[in-house]
């Protein structure tokens with residue numbers, strides 16, 4: 001089921017960019033969770049098109065509707081179905097792309113795989129599909145913030161933010177602190193370092209004025225997660241996080257902790273020494289990014305995701321048509337000059353989905369039976 005994700009907390013997204021609606025079915029949500037549509041809407045508002053002058057101008061309010069799984073303000077434990085109607089489809093902009101493949105978008109590969117496709121707005125390959133992920137992620141975030149606390153643990157907090165756009169990167173020293181949501185949301189680019197954010201915005205506007213695009217990097221950090229989450233060997237926590245991130249459109253790289261830079265260090269430089277703080281095991285550094293042996297070790301989870309420059313650019317490019325003849329294609333329509341600012345809530349949502357699923361799996365295997 002390639003449109004479903006998660007083992008126990010399982011989400012299935014559906015819908016196309018220029019179809020009637022997009023949405024998600026969430027199966028396995030714990031019952032009795034207080035359900036607040038406004039909280040889901042708040043996350044969707046962070047993702048929606050048209051939210052600022054540096055993203056796609058497509059006008060979508062992305063009003064979420066709940067169809068099932070909720071009764072008297074609480075989840076029932078039955079499938080939750082959430083829907084957002086598409087409002088501002090303009091399929092005409094895609095007429096030429098019916099027969100000509102956009103370089104580096106999904107047009108050619110969908111055609112090669114399925115033999116036919118809904119070419120309007122990229123159909124199912126559009127980032128519009130991530131509406132369902134963000135809606136489900138808002139519920140998963142609530143479970144992590146409230147359910148875990150109610151069970152005696154600390155509230156788990158997930159924070160993603162931009163560290164890089166094109167070659168403009170946040171200074172290393174500014175990355176030490178866990179950013180507040182207010183700092184991340186202070187600018188439309190979602191980089192918590194104001195000077196870097198201003199430079200990023202200027203770069204995005206500049207490339208857009210040239211009909212071009214840029215990519216960037218998101219860092220995601222999770223605090224409050226206890227040791228013990230992760231299912232070796234194939235569902236290591238970092239493997240599931242990597243899969244979640246690389247399932248997002250336009251992602252090209254994933255690294256956790258020291259990542260690729262760690263390959264340049266010796267073991268003596270790289271190892272995270274253990275220490276005991278008030279009887280609790282901690283590490284003095286966190287090059288592991290909070291995961292060892294595929295299992296969370298109680299430190300902050302820290303990973304980064306690289307996004308490529310938006311494929312559809314308003315320039316003429318060399319391509320082929322559906323019959324294989326070489327031709328040219330001029331990009332048209334409404335596009336994000338940089339997809340990364342809107343990807344921040346999507347990265348957080350996918351992280352929350354992975355963590356809730358792993359939390360439930362850990363409880364099922366290790367928290368259900370006790371043997372004398």
Ligand SMILES: Cc1cc2nc3c(=O)[nH]c(=O)nc-3n(C[C@H](O)[C@H](O)[C@H](O)COP(=O)(O)O)c2cc1C
Pocket residue numbers: 056104105106122125126127248249250251310311312334335336337339340342343
């Ligand atoms: C938040 C977000 C917004 C995006 N907006 C656009 C867009 O406006 N135009 C575009 O061509 N691609 C956009 N993309 C990327 C395409 O959806 C993606 O490149 C396409 O599905 C092909 O998949 P791939 O790049 O992973 O190979 C966006 C991606 C994300 C995550």
Ligand SMILES: C=C(O[C@@H]1CC(C(=O)O)=C[C@@H](OP(=O)(O)O)[C@H]1O)C(=O)O
Pocket residue numbers: 017048049056057058060089090093120121122125126127128249333334335336
């Ligand atoms: C609609 C959204 O973003 C879209 C993502 C997208 C793509 O190719 O991924 C291409 C554009 O689609 P359209 O040409 O139909 O406006 C973006 O606007 C959204 O994220 O909700």
